[in-house]
Amino acid sequence: MTDLGRSGEITPAELALATRNRGMPLEGMRHDVTPVGLHYLLVHFDIPALDPERWRLRITGAVEREVELDLDEIRSRPAKTVTATMECAGNGRARLEPRPISQPWLNEAIGTARWTGAPLGELLAEVGIGDAVELVFTGADHGIEGGEELDYARSLPVGEATRPSVLLAYEMNGRPLEPQHGYPLRLLVPGWYGMTSVKWLTRIEAVTEPFRGFHQATAYHYKQSDDEPGEPVTRIRPRALMIPPGFPDFPERRRYLDRGHVTVTGRAWSGLAPIERVEIGVDGEWHEAELDEPIDEWAWCRWSWPWDAEPGEHLLACRATDAGGESQPLEQPWNVQGLGNNLVQQVPVLVR
Numbered sequence: 221m222t223d224l225g226r227s228g229e230i231t232p233a234e235l236a237l238a239t240r241n242r243g244m245p246l247e248g249m250r251h252d253v254t255p256v257g258l259h260y261l262l263v264h265f266d267i268p269a270l271d272p273e274r275w276r277l278r279i280t281g282a283v284e285r286e287v288e289l290d291l292d293e294i295r296s297r298p299a300k301t302v303t304a305t306m307e308c309a310g311n312g313r314a315r316l317e318p319r320p321i322s323q324p325w326l327n328e329a330i331g332t333a334r335w336t337g338a339p340l341g342e343l344l345a346e347v348g349i350g351d352a353v354e355l356v357f358t359g360a361d362h363g364i365e366g367g368e369e370l371d372y373a374r375s376l377p378v379g380e381a382t383r384p385s386v387l388l389a390y391e392m393n394g395r396p397l398e399p400q401h402g403y404p405l406r407l408l409v410p411g412w413y414g415m416t417s418v419k420w421l422t423r424i425e426a427v428t429e430p431f432r433g434f435h436q437a438t439a440y441h442y443k444q445s446d447d448e449p450g451e452p453v454t455r456i457r458p459r460a461l462m463i464p465p466g467f468p469d470f471p472e473r474r475r476y477l478d479r480g481h482v483t484v485t486g487r488a489w490s491g492l493a494p495i496e497r498v499e500i501g502v503d504g505e506w507h508e509a510e511l512d513e514p515i516d517e518w519a520w521c522r523w524s525w526p527w528d529a530e531p532g533e534h535l536l537a538c539r540a541t542d543a544g545g546e547s548q549p550l551e552q553p554w555n556v557q558g559l560g561n562n563l564v565q566q567v568p569v570l571v572r
Contacts, residue, residue, distance in 0.1 A: 234324045243328025249463050249487045252332070252515050252522075253303065256393050259331030260414075261400055262308050262323060264372055265363030268420045272404045277388070281356075281425035284348030291404050294388055297338040302385050302410055303516035305332040305489045309413035309440055309453050312552070312561030320558035327461055327565055332487075332519050335408045337389035341382035344426075352426035355381045356433070357407050360420040366434045374418050375431035376409065385410045385518060388421070410518035411455050411491035413560075415440055442555050450555075456491030457562040458548060460498045460523065460540035464567050475569045482527045484509075486538055489520035493544035498523040501537035501564075509538070529571045536567045 241262050248258040277289045308329035313320055323329075344355070358373040380386070387408040390397060397403040402419030409416040415435065431437070436452075443450025463486055466477025488495045488511070498509040507525060514521040523538075541547040552563035 230324070231321055234321060237323045241323055243325060244331050246328065246461060247463050248331075249461065249485075249520075253334050253393060254331040256333070256395075256398060256401070259333055259392075259401070260306070260308060260329045262310075262329065262414065263361070263400060264365070265361045267399050268360035268362075270360055270404060270420060275404055275422070277405060277421060277424070279343070279347050279424045279426075282350055282352040282428050283426045284350060285346075287347055291390065294338050294405065295390060297343070299336055300339050300384075300387060301334055301336045302387060302408065302518060303332065303334045304385075304408065304410040304518040305330065305456075305487075305520045306414045306417065307456050307459070307489075309415050309559045310557070310561075312563055313558030315563065316552065316554055316558050316561065320556060322558060329414075330461070332515075333392050334394065335387055335389040336391035336394070337387035337405075337408065339384060340386045340388055340407070341384060343388070344382055349378060349426045351428050352378055353429065354378065354427050354431055356423075356425040356427055356431045357418040357421060358423040358425070359402075359406075359418045360422050366438055368434055370434055371422075372418065372435060373431070373433045374416055375427070375433075375436050376416065380409070380412075413440075413453055413456055413491075415453070439557065440559060441557065442559060443557070444555060446556060453559050456489065457560055458488070458490035458492065458495065458540040458542040458546050459562045460486060460488035460495075460538040460548065461565050462486035462500075462536065462538045462567060464569075465527075465536070466569060475567060477529060477569060477571055479529055479531050479571050482529045483524055484527050484536065484538075485522065485524045487520040488523055488538075488540040489514075490540065490542040490544075490546065491518075492546055493542040495521055495540055496543045497541040499539045499541075500525040500527075501535075501539070502527065503534055506539075529569075531571050534569050534571060536569055537564050539564045 311329035314324040441450035509523040509525040512522040
């Protein structure tokens with residue numbers, strides 16, 4: 221992530237990013253599984269033009285047997301389907317002050333999809349990774365970032381890469397990946413922020429030293445200044461989001477609804493531990509919501525709360541806590557790259 225400067229004004233660079241990328245409208249949370257066209261999207265460079273007939277995945281480096289596989293060979297392997305909630309590490313960045321200049325997400329950089337592919341760990345066991353400490357995943361998307369010309373690449377420790385839920389995914393919601401979502405093959409790492417699930421995958425390299433590529437060692441770190449190394453961004457912090465009740469005006473999207481009984485609903489998730497609790501705030505008073513079971517181990521769960529809405533202006537909020545005791549903050553700590561923002565959502569509502 222290049223630091224383009226920080227500003228209170230929307231910049232042309234942010235507008236250019238916002239027109240290329242998209243968030244999921246929050247009313248899309250009514251779907252257990254997000255339709256492909258509503259799932260959030262972030263593309264760092266350009267969407268590569270890949271010919272599936274010529275495309276190959278190479279597994280190289282500190283392995284006992286290097287291999288090169290075409291798509292048919294990967295699809296012929298035993299398949300697994302994992303339903304997982306994915307969130308961009310920069311979700312919520314636009315609410316920070318001063319605002320780090322990058323993709324200006326509010327709360328919408330989320331989606332839950334049903335991913336199908338070959339379990340990565342089984343393939344790695346076949347090629348033998350010996351003394352490797354990490355696996356480096358390289359995509360076909362190519363550009364300049366941090367003053368360096370590079371392919372997008374990220375690494376994972378061997379223990380994380382070989383979890384049974386980590387996939388070489390070739391289908392999303394039961395159909396081949398669309399070009400913007402990584403066709404013909406992408407990595408899926410449930411529980412980690414989306415930057416980890418490398419798209420347009422072309423190479424996996426087993427390495428015996430930690431990977432120091434830009435998107436691993438410089439980008440995606442929690443830090444307070446540009447000259448400190450910071451802590452790497454890994455798993456998704458707990459978050460609850462509500463489907464804003466009522467209906468909006470345009471363009472401000474203020475919410476309006478009639479007095480009476482309203483069921484406030486939304487979703488909650490965490491990559492650290494299962495969601496244990498969701499609270500709903502009404503004008504600063506907190507109430508316990510009812511939780512449904514998650515639809516899969518790495519997928520969000522639905523929550524709901526009955527509200528007798530009285531006329532007037534109200535401020536609704538929601539806050540998730542996971543089984544590890546991690547809860548969403550009421551005030552968001554700032555960091556240089558604007559990452560890991562899980563500030564409590566607030567929705568102003570006018571009840572008529």
